[in-house]
Amino acid sequence: MQTTSLPGVLMFVPDPVRDDRGFFTRTFDAVAxxxxxxxxxxxxxxxxxxSNQGVVRGLHGRRGRGEGKLVRCSSGAVHDVVVDARPESPMFGRHEVFVLDDREFRHLYIPPGMLHGFQVLTVWADVCYRIDRPHDPSEDIAVRHDDPSLGIRWPLPVTMMSERDRGAASWFELCLEVGR
Known part of the structure; x- marks a missing residue:
């Protein structure tokens, strides 16, 4: 396990066993x-x-209690971004970038109150999420992936995104909503 610059965000680093057949790795360990x-x-x-190469999903989060999630890339590779959107956090508005892929099999724990998004780096990628709350669409929030206030650098030109993400709020609008 590795800590990150954002409080509460954890990176779990498994130790895959590799041989001539391929590999074996643990995708979740309750004890760890x-x-x-x-x-x-x-x-x-x-x-x-x-998702296909260049696709951006996010930046997504939840109102209210938020949600904790454990994220991994099971196939391919993604440029993964976490933004601290917890109003009480000294790191509010800061982001950190991670590469999640099918080589290292890192698992990223994202605590409630964060925004999360990613861009696919490979021809396609599968991203798996383990979430601690049922989905309630009325609590969904989205912030523009390219909001200049956040300064996130995406490695590839964006090839596609959802209508929801294209119409996402600005970081400024989210700040007003959460009282910052």
Whole structure:
């Protein structure tokens, strides 16, 4: 496990066993999660997305209690971004970038109150999410991936994104909403 510059964000680094057949790796370890303060039983939903190269998904978050999620890339590679959107955090508005891929199999724990997004670096990529709350669309929030206030550098030209993401709020609008 590695810590990051954003409080509460954790990077779990498995140790895949590789041989001539391929590899074997653990995709979740309840004991390791508990050792680092996470309740393994709290994760109630697993989801997966598949996207093509250049696609950006995000920046997404949740109002209210937010949601914690454990994210990994099971196939391909993504440029993964986490933005601290917790109004009380001294790191509010700061972001950190990670590469998640099918070579290192790192798992990124993103605590509630963060915005999350990624861009696909390979021909396509599968991203898997282990989430600690049921989805409630009324709590969804989205901030523009290219908002200049955040200064996020995306490595590739954006090839596609959803209508929702194209029409996402600005960082300024989110700041007004959360009282910052």
């Amino acid at each position: 999660a508990a050792e680092h303060g996470l309740d393994p039983a709290a994760f109630i939903q697993d989801s997966q997305s598949r």
